[in-house]
Amino acid sequence: xxxxxxxxxxxxxxxxxxxxxxxxxxxxxxxxxxxxxxxxxxxxxxxxxxxxxxxxxxxxxxxxxxxxxxxxxxxxxxxxxxxxxxxxxxxxxxxxxxxxxxxxxxxxxxxxxxxxxxxxxxxxxxxxxxxxxxxxxxxxxxxxxxxxxxxxxxxxxxxxxxxxxxxxxxxxxxxxxxxxxxxxxxxxxxxxxxxxxxxxxxxxxxxxxxxxxxxxxxxxxxxxxxxxxxxxxxxxxxxxxxxxxxxxxxxxxxxxxxxxxxxxxxxxxxxxxxxxxxxxxxxxxxxxxxxxxxxxxxxxxxxxxxxxxxxxxxxxxxxxxxxxxxxxxxxxxxxxxxxxxxxxxxxxxxxxxxxxxxxxxxxxxxxxxxxxxxxxxxxxxxxxxxxxx
Amino acid sequence: xxxxxxxxxxxxxxxxxxxxxxxxxxxxxxxxxxxxxxxxxxxxxxxxxxxxxxxxxxxxxxxxxxxxxxxxxxxxxxx
Numbered sequence: 001x002x003x004x005x006x007x008x009x010x011x012x013x014x015x016x017x018x019x020x021x022x023x024x025x026x027x028x029x030x031x032x033x034x035x036x037x038x039x040x041x042x043x044x045x046x047x048x049x050x051x052x053x054x055x056x057x058x059x060x061x062x063x064x065x066x067x068x069x070x071x072x073x074x075x076x077x078x079x080x081x082x083x084x085x086x087x088x089x090x091x092x093x094x095x096x097x098x099x100x101x102x103x104x105x106x107x108x109x110x111x112x113x114x115x116x117x118x119x120x121x122x123x124x125x126x127x128x129x130x131x132x133x134x135x136x137x138x139x140x141x142x143x144x145x146x147x148x149x150x151x152x153x154x155x156x157x158x159x160x161x162x163x164x165x166x167x168x169x170x171x172x173x174x175x176x177x178x179x180x181x182x183x184x185x186x187x188x189x190x191x192x193x194x195x196x197x198x199x200x201x202x203x204x205x206x207x208x209x210x211x212x213x214x215x216x217x218x219x220x221x222x223x224x225x226x227x228x229x230x231x232x233x234x235x236x237x238x239x240x241x242x243x244x245x246x247x248x249x250x251x252x253x254x255x256x257x258x259x260x261x262x263x264x265x266x267x268x269x270x271x272x273x274x275x276x277x278x279x280x281x282x283x284x285x286x287x288x289x290x291x292x293x294x295x296x297x298x299x300x301x302x303x304x305x306x307x308x309x310x311x312x313x314x315x316x317x318x319x320x321x322x323x324x325x326x327x328x329x330x331x332x333x334x335x336x337x338x339x340x341x342x343x344x345x346x347x348x349x350x351x352x353x354x355x356x357x358x359x360x361x362x363x364x365x366x367x368x369x370x371x372x373x374x375x376x377x378x379x380x381x382x383x384x385x386x387x388x389x
Numbered sequence: 390x391x392x393x394x395x396x397x398x399x400x401x402x403x404x405x406x407x408x409x410x411x412x413x414x415x416x417x418x419x420x421x422x423x424x425x426x427x428x429x430x431x432x433x434x435x436x437x438x439x440x441x442x443x444x445x446x447x448x449x450x451x452x453x454x455x456x457x458x459x460x461x462x463x464x465x466x467x468x
Contacts, residue, residue: 151402152402154402311404315421319422350427352401
C-alpha cells in the first residue's frame, strides 16, 4: 500500500489515553457536528440512532462480520481492540446503559479484546458467536443474545423498542464504535478534516479479487471517504486491463463496470451507480471469469444463507439463483432472463429482514451491468477468457 | 375511494402461506408461486382504502397464524 493514499486513524496503532466521559447532550452534539454514519452497511447517521433510543438501553457492539467478503472487523479487533471497547464505554456512560455486550463472529479472534476487558476490569460482556450471513442482522443478533435462535424478528417491533432483556437496544457496528472513540478525543473538526463534506471521515475497505492475478495484494486499508475507486485498486496492484468489474458493498451490493473507476467511494459518489459504500467491501472480478457464472454462485450462496424463516426467502431465493445458474450456461433460453427479472421483483419488499431485498438488488445489478454478457450467452457464446463456460 | 388510515402488515416470521388472506382480500393481495401473499401494489405494508377495511379485518381474523395485521398508517416498520 502507498502511504499517500491511506489515512491511518483507526489503524495508526497509537495509544490514545483514557476514555473520555461524555454526557448524552455532548455525545449528540458531537455526532451531529461530525456527521458520523454507521460503518456496518446501512450507513445510517449515528446521531439519529442515539436520538431514537430510550433511556437505560442495552448496548450491542456488532463485530459479527457476517458479510463473507468483509475482513475489517477482524483486523480492527486484532490491531485496535481498545478503540472498539472505548466506543462501547463512551456510549454506555452517556446513555446510562444497563448492559453492554460485544458480539464477535466466529471468523474473528475474541482474544485481544477479552484481554483489554480483563486489564481494564470493564463490564463489557464479550460473546463469541457462530452463525452465517444473516446472523449479524440486528434483530437476529439481538434474538440470539437474548437466548433464542438467530432469526430476524418482525420489523414492526424494532430492537430500539424491544431487544435484549426486553429493553430498548442499540446495535452499533464495531468500526463505528472505534470511529467514535477517536471522534470523542479529537473532535468533529478533526474528524471532518478528511473525506467529503457530505460523507466525512475515513473507513476501512476490505479489498479482495476473484483471482490472485487481479488483486495481487488483497487486504484491509483505511482510506478517506470519497477516495476514487481506481486509486484503491491501484494501491493493491490491480492490473486494470485484467479486471472486468468491481462488486462494491458486499454480496448485497452492486457491480460497478470498469468505466466507473473515477467514482468516489462515498454515498453521493456511488449514488449514480445505484451503489453505496456498504460495509466497505470491494471485490474485483477477473476478466477471465464469466460474470454470470460468478454472480449465480453468489446468488446460490445467498439462497443457502437464508435463515429459513420466511416463505418468500425460503422459496424465492433458491428459484432465483437456479434460474440465474441456468442462464449462465451459454445457449440458455431467452425466457430465463425474463424469469430472473420476474423473480427478483417477486421477492423484493417481502420477508422479515433485508436478505431478500439485498439478494434481489445484487441480481438486478448483475442483469444490468452484464446485460451485454447475457446477450452473448443467449447467442450461445461466453466471452470470458480462459474457461470453457 | 378514500385512502384509509391503516396498513396491511404481514408478519413473515409467522406466515406459512395458508392463503386465506389473499382469498378474502383479492383487491390488495394475490399469492406467489408458493401460496404466500404478495401485495398487488408492490408496496410493503400497503394502505387499506376505507371501503376495504371491513374485508381487511375479516382477512386478519381468518389468518390461522395471526400473521396478518392491520396497523395504523403512522406505525411504520424500522426499515
